[in-house]
Amino acid sequence: MIEDEHKRLIRLKSNLRRRALIYEFIRVFFREQDFLEVETPLRVPNIAPELHITPFESEAWFLSTSPELHMKRMLAAGYDKLFQISHCFRRGERGRWHNPEFTMLEWYRIGADYRQMIQDIEQLVVTVTSKLGLSTIVKHRGQNVDLSLPWPKVTVRDAFLHAAGWDPVVEHDSLRFDTDLVTKVLPNFILDRPTVLMDYPAAMASLACLKPGETRVAERAEVFIGGLELANVYSELRDAGEQENRFLQAIEQISKEHGQQIAMPQKFLEAVANLPECGGAALGIDRLVMLLCDVDSIDEVIAFTVDTA
């Protein structure tokens, strides 16, 4: 049964008010640290080729799947601390925690690595929570989650060895990785604390650099709270040749598996060559709002989803 629109919007009002406050506190958090808020295009000629992220086409262009490429082009030109709150579009992603159009908070810091970006996330979440007048122990889905710092960290290798009985750093099986992550590893995380999953296998580095001294893994981490994937961080890859190779592989796989032709983002590759050492983070704002409103569905924090628009 489809809920009456008037009733739905009235019911969502308190969550949407809190959502607006969260935006306000996020902006204060970054401005106080001299970050510049920027806007990059939502309709773009190129996206980062990634096998499991499918774009919507818009005439010959795409709706942005992430603001990453444009923000890094600004970093390469000399901007040092940037943040953006932008809508991203990913085709086919719909479920209790997904809407094909969602809101991403993305930020970059020159001179930082993924560890510092994790600290940024910790500070940001704790600051926003406290400004909302909530205690560091928040209730989510009937479970108390203690947000006090620092958050527990575990490597992908240890988490998989413990919960799934194999080492994805040594064995390469991306299908098994994705399945076991969702069905075994995440359900095994402690429920009353956030978990930071560190050091993804090199094959899943995406746009992150490899770890110096242990190149089988990348300096990439993901933050999970209450079973929700909240944020993704990288020490950003600065080797344009390596980045081009990764993209070429992804372009080939996308063409083979989905029959879709994705062009190489040339302007971005030129920028990578000039990228200073930096870290980046992307945080799903809808998920953060879900956590801080204690709701279990993305439909409770968005006024109009793909099903109600």
Add this chain to the structure above:
Amino acid sequence: MDIEDVRKNVKLLIDGILYNADEAEFMKPGKGRAIYRLKLRNLLDGSTVDRTYHSGEKVEEAHTTNREEQYLYKEGEHYIFMDTETFEQYFINEAQLGNRKNFLKEGMVVVMLMMGEKPIDITLPTFVELKVIESGAATKTGTVTPQMKAATLETGYTVGVPAFVEKGDIIKVDTRTGAYVERISTKK
């Protein structure tokens, strides 16, 4: 159908067995592939099983229909129903009905889930009205709580009722919980 299109309560035919998707969860690590987790309920025996699917996989949708059917009578293990439009008769086994047999009264109209010409499952009305054929005194061992006593209904089902309910009364029962709701009429 594509696994992407499976929603809650879609009926699926997997290895020849009819299932209801009690839950259909879309899960996707940000950079990883989409995983679809279904909680499937076997519509014949009620057992449940979890299955995991990936993008691009297909499942067979069962073509089921809902029809209004009237319960006629019981014959051995079979409960006989009749389609109210076509007058075709169908039966369902006692085991398939489970506790719901406690609320079936001759002449009652239910919604029958059919796959082709095969009856699969019935949905009872939320409330049914049944006659009390026996009710003990409030002090008997059949007392359910201090204020309630046991009463046997025309279907053979025993339910806790307030002390004022007597043999011959018609009472309303909630078929979801099996509990007494209210007295509808008293014995004339």
